[in-house]
Amino acid sequence: MDNRTDNLLELYFANELSETEAVELRTLLDNDPEAAAEFKWQQQIAGATRHMKLTAPSAVIKKQPRRFMMWSALAAAAALTAWAVATIFMPQQSTVPQAIANNYKPYPNLMPFKALDPTAAKGVPAEVIRAFQLYDDPAQFAAAAEALGKVADKYPEYPESRFYQGVALVGAQNYPPAVDALQKVVASGGANRVPALYYLGLAQSGAGSYGQARQSFESYLKEKEGVPYRKQATEMLNVLPKG
Numbered sequence: 001m002d003n004r005t006d007n008l009l010e011l012y013f014a015n016e017l018s019e020t021e022a023v024e025l026r027t028l029l030d031n032d033p034e035a036a037a038e039f040k041w042q043q044q045i046a047g048a049t050r051h052m053k054l055t056a057p058s059a060v061i062k063k064q065p066r067r068f069m070m071w072s073a074l075a076a077a078a079a080l081t082a083w084a085v086a087t088i089f090m091p092q093q094s095t096v097p098q099a100i101a102n103n104y105k106p107y108p109n110l111m112p113f114k115a116l117d118p119t120a121a122k123g124v125p126a127e128v129i130r131a132f133q134l135y136d137d138p139a140q141f142a143a144a145a146e147a148l149g150k151v152a153d154k155y156p157e158y159p160e161s162r163f164y165q166g167v168a169l170v171g172a173q174n175y176p177p178a179v180d181a182l183q184k185v186v187a188s189g190g191a192n193r194v195p196a197l198y199y200l201g202l203a204q205s206g207a208g209s210y211g212q213a214r215q216s217f218e219s220y221l222k223e224k225e226g227v228p229y230r231k232q233a234t235e236m237l238n239v240l241p242k243g
Helices: 003-013 019-031 033-049 057-063 066-089 096-103 126-135 138-154 160-171 175-188 193-206 210-222 230-239
Strands: none
Touching: 003 019, 003 033, 019 033, 096 193, 096 230, 126 138, 126 160, 138 160, 138 175, 160 175, 160 193, 175 193, 193 210, 193 230, 210 230
């Protein structure tokens, strides 16, 4: 092992490891079998020294190599703090809000009037175009949801607006109205029904309706078209509480 490995291990058992150094040590242990073996050996030493009777400290020090002397001196501190540092090396289970944030991204705006052909927007009401312009700005999800809701109510010839409204509401973390909007899309059986199932699952997760969210994700995964968000839906199912 190199001096850097020795230094990181020493800092670990001395409870002086910074967050950056902890990440560095974790990576090292994951990729260097020799370092991992050394780490395990030092842990065993630290555990053993907690049970030693120090009736003849000078004799113990004389007989042990320098490395053992150093770790014996640090063992008491390591025993008190190892549980805190060890959590760095344990995988953390995502919470539901974290999982929603990790697995949410806006559905692509596929409206035809976004095409480069100027005639694609001919005859499209200005408020419809404006609503989708807001949707394309991630900082405007709340405003986009409001505008798209009005478009969906006023212009039934643009049924896609309801779906995009629901997606924007999820992005704005306004989950109950998102559930309402996306349930309407799923029930309508239109072109956006399958992706609406995925976003409905996210909205229901955010609203705390975990059982319904599981059903939505499972329904999405059963669909032949349910491919783009298959990984994300599976990850959500792994995080959502059961029962």
